[in-house]
Amino acid sequence: MQNIQDLEKILNSELNTKIKSSLIKHNQIYLKIDEADLTEVILFLKTNSKTKFRQLIDITAVDFPENEIRFKLVYLLLSHEFNQRIIIEIDVKEKEIVGSITSIFPAANWMEREVFDMYGIDFKDHPDLRRILTDYGFEGHPLRKDFPLTGHNEVRYSHETKKVIYEPVKLEQNYRNFDYESPWEGTKYIKELTDSNDKKN
Secondary structure: OOOHHHHHHHHHHHOOOOEEEEEEEOOEEEEEEOHHHHHHHHHHHHHOOOOOOOEEEEEEEEEOOOOOOOEEEEEEEEEOOOOEEEEEEEEEOOOOEEEOOOOOOOOHHHHHHHHHHHHOOEEEOOOOOOOOOOOOOOOOOOOOOOOEOOOOEEEEEEOOOOEEEEEEOOOOOOEOOOOOOOOOOOOHHHHHHHHHHHHHO
């Protein structure tokens, strides 16, 4: 088994111009790179004899709608030979097109389609970039934090017409409002209530 610190040194040595930052956390290596270097870095990690990250575990994204660079695209790879995991992060602006890695990992096909469907991130040179989880004609991307909780359309079976029909949602369109504080610290209104009670006592 390869030492994780040695692996990080190898990566920083071999890919020194491509890596923006590297970090060991939870016994895994986290690499931050630019989108322009994605295919080159992924190919190196898969084919180099010192790394052998030959399995793509997942591709996902995180949405930060309040940030100028809205998305963080995350790639998870596994090396069976060295029993190591690596996580690659890329910052992606809204409407920015990311290079597909399907030519390196064919399994990326459906993973990239899922990211496209859920977040609306486009992949250049993808062989079949279309929705994979939502229905035909679906509006929006459900894992974006500004997507309405009730969606845009209601899908139901009509006994009169004997088919599935789409109708605009008639409910109030609330949007997700996330509190990023730890639940153990409490939300803002609980803190304010606690502070006012402390002052009274």
